[in-house]
Amino acid sequence: MPVLALNDLYMRYGDGPDVLHAINLNLAPGSFHFLTGPSGAGKSSLLKLIYLAQHSARGRMRLFGQNISQCSRNEKALLRRRIGVVFQEFRLLDHLSVFENIALPLRAAGIKREDYEEDVVELLSWVGLGDAINDFPRTLSGGEKQRVAIARAVVAKPELLIADEPTGNVDPQMAIRLMRLFVELNRLGSTVLIASHDLQLVRASGAPVLTINEGHLSPPKAPRKRGLT
Ligand SMILES: Nc1ncnc2c1ncn2[C@@H]1O[C@H](COP(=O)(O)OP(=O)(O)OP(=O)(O)O)[C@@H](O)[C@H]1O
Ligand SMILES: [Mg+2]
Structure with missing residues (x-):
């Protein structure tokens, strides 16, 4: 089917x-x-x-x-x-931190913070945003916002x-790295x-x-x- x-x-x-x-x-x-x-x-x-x-x-x-x-x-x-969605215009929630934005689908699925915290931190570091974990979307560049949006879309393995x-807002090297995330998700x-x-x-x-x-x-x-x- x-x-x-x-x-x-x-x-x-x-x-x-x-x-x-x-x-x-x-x-x-x-x-x-x-x-x-x-x-x-x-x-x-x-x-x-x-x-x-x-x-x-x-x-x-x-x-x-x-x-x-x-x-x-x-x-x-x-x-x-x-369904995990990466919107063309990101649609991050401005009042939530980077960590909280990414964790949203996990919270919606009823998973406890202690069970996903490590995964979120690891994913953030993979997309090169390990230092931005407590930042708010308004302080991020377009490419950084895009990476948060991607992390949020894949984190719950939809x-x-x-x-x-x-990958419209990131450099070619980062685009390849982000694409690997999608490929890995597909492998799963x-x-x-x-x-x-x-x-x-x-x-x-x-x-x-x-x-x-x-x-x-x-x-x-x-x-x-x-x-x-
Ligand atoms: N909210 C909307 N209201 C009315 N027309 C719309 C709306 N969004 C898109 N359209 C129209 O639908 C058509 C397809 O637009 P769409 O946004 O799907 O294109 P796209 O292929 O995603 O383009 P891009 O590569 O620029 O993102 C266009 O003619 C556009 O003007
Ligand atoms: Mg479009």
Whole structure:
């Protein structure tokens, strides 16, 4: 059973035109895909649809085997908890420290601080933010915020990880390091979908690539060479 199955799906914002057209997509459990396409093509819109922040205008969507059109608000909230998301605009909580931001999904899962503290500290050090553990988001650079957002998305080892331009604000070396986090998460069994403009990184990863153009999604292209994965 696919983690995600989209069938002939359309999406629009309000009364606007369709921004996604006839989307068909299956993500198998444990798969790793990139999503590329020009600015404005619909990458973020597709990801928003997948993490249930937007509705489809028509078409069918199953997430973790559940038919989304039949899910209650509560059921959707529970499904959302199984997804780790790196938002394009980070969405950190300004009144919480770096540590607290990252620990949020663990707290939401009811895990006790003493059981996750070490993991959070280790993850922070992996993303190069060991010294920023007690800092607040407003004092961080864009790239630092992005790393906090990534750490928060992966810390609870979600079944599905969705990342929107997760390396858009960091240097190429850090981008490779962050990509390793996603690869490692994928090795542990998570299904991963990453929207990225960074063609060099996408190619180096060797993962299959989905391309979206003006709201139309092309089927995955086979990897050309293996690199990070
Ligand atoms: N909140 C919104 N309300 C109305 N239209 C929107 C909204 N967000 C995006 N759009 C429109 O949907 C289309 C797809 O935008 P989207 O943000 O999905 O593109 P993208 O591929 O993520 O681009 P980028 O690479 O610049 O992030 C664009 O035409 C955009 O203008
Ligand atoms: Mg976008």
